[in-house]
Amino acid sequence: MTHADEYCVSGPLWFFGKIELSVVVVLLCHRLSPENHRCIITVLWAALQIPIDGHLLHMKESEIRQGLARIRQQTKQGNESELVIWVISHELACSQRPLRDHPRFGCRSPLPPEAKSEVVRWVSRIKDMGIRSIICLLEYDQLDRYYIRGGLNLHPDGLLGYYMQCGFYIRHFSIADYQRPAATLMDKVLEEFDRLPKPVLIQCSASIDRTTHVVAYIAAKRYRMRSG
Numbered sequence: 498m499t500h501a502d503e504y505c506v507s508g509p510l511w512f513f514g515k516i517e518l519s520v521v522v523v524l525l526c527h528r529l530s531p532e533n534h535r536c537i538i539t540v541l542w543a544a545l546q547i548p549i550d551g552h553l554l555h556m557k558e559s560e561i562r563q564g565l566a567r568i569r570q571q572t573k574q575g576n577e578s579e580l581v582i583w584v585i586s587h588e589l590a591c592s593q594r595p596l597r598d599h600p601r602f603g604c605r606s607p608l609p610p611e612a613k614s615e616v617v618r619w620v621s622r623i624k625d626m627g628i629r630s631i632i633c634l635l636e637y638d639q640l641d642r643y644y645i646r647g648g649l650n651l652h653p654d655g656l657l658g659y660y661m662q663c664g665f666y667i668r669h670f671s672i673a674d675y676q677r678p679a680a681t682l683m684d685k686v687l688e689e690f691d692r693l694p695k696p697v698l699i700q701c702s703a704s705i706d707r708t709t710h711v712v713a714y715i716a717a718k719r720y721r722m723r724s725g
Contacts, residue, residue: 557713565704572598584712588695591712593704595619607647630666630693634701637671672707683714
């Protein structure tokens with residue numbers, strides 16, 4: 498099972514929830530007269546067309562947090578075999594910022610010059626995964642603090658400038674840390690996600706409060722469109 502398959506399970510969960518509804522309706526049909534069967538079937542068909550957005554969003558957020566927590570723990574222990582969680586296969590991934598949980602540099606703010614080679618390696622691995630676009634949710638101060646102030650010398654414009662130099666399409670939304678983004682703001686991120694070449698990587702710092710909410714929101718919206 499690929500990571501893309503492992504974390505794209507909300508669709509089946511929604512489907513099996515609808516199967517439970519189907520069983521209830523079938524049992525009802527046994528108790529009703531034949532002339533009422535058509536009405537029951539019509540109601541069932543309508544229900545099957547409506548994804549449970551709230552349930553889907555909750556499941557996605559839970560799955561994403563669990564996956565990112567696992568990656569964080571692995572990275573702190575020196576295992577960097579995973580960098581991202583694939584939320585929509587070949588389309589949408591998420592991750593922490595570069596070196597957020599690195600065993601040597603994860604606790605350093607700002608990152609020192611000797612961390613540059615590790616950041617370059619991290620970005621190179623993302624490129625090799627096929628990521629074409631990056632949506633960054635870090636605050637301006639965080640980008641400056643982690644990737645400019647310490648003399649990392651990635652690029653005159655810091656991390657985002659280096660991303661663009663490496664050929665990524667970049668969008669930046671400066672979102673306050675430790676806060677759930679407003680739905681209006683998530684809609685704006687969704688619009689940019691739709692415009693950008695895929696796959697798209699979304700990241701903030703730890704990817705707990707900002708990124709998890711945004712990618713779960715995008716996944717729920719896109720699943721609803723494909724199911725409808």
